[in-house]
Amino acid sequence: MEEAVKRDRKCLGTRMLRLAVLMLALLVLPFALIFSPAFDWMRGYWGVEIAAIVTLIPAMGALVLSNTIENIKQENDLATYKEILAFMNGEAEIERDPRALPRRGWAAKHRHAYNALTILAGGVIGAAIGYIIWGLLN
Known part of the structure; x- marks a missing residue:
């Protein structure tokens, strides 16, 4: 086994x-x-x-x-x-x-909320970078 x-x-x-x-x-x-x-x-x-x-x-x-x-x-x-x-x-x-335990705390208990916040933060950061690049190119 x-x-x-x-x-x-x-x-x-x-x-x-x-x-x-x-x-x-x-x-x-x-x-x-x-x-x-x-x-x-x-x-x-x-x-x-x-x-x-x-x-x-x-x-x-x-x-x-x-x-x-x-x-x-x-x-x-x-x-x-x-x-x-x-x-x-x-x-x-x-x-x-043991130092990784905080990452296993709230995020592990509220996985969907954590994923939604991560996607939102990534979208905001990506939009900001895209806006800056668009401004530089135009």
Whole structure:
């Protein structure tokens, strides 16, 4: 039974690593598209709005993958990089960092509220950065 649990943990850790690599690839893809001739072609053929939406679709996929990774972390009570690495290596006993306990407090009890606040903060920061870049380019 211990071997089966260890094997399952290792498989889940490998899945988490693959999801992270795919997420990073999906985050890089929109930038590669924006700076490639393909974006100019899409903008000329479909218009700038549709070209921007098509370019941002991979980033939305990356957001879904990041949520999946976050769910794996929360289900296995992983808060620090050391804990995540131990989990991904399939270690049976993960040494918990006592300094990470505050991150396991309110956020763990009110997961949906914490996620909503995180998304809101990310949206505000992203909008501010976008506004600044838009102002610099125009």
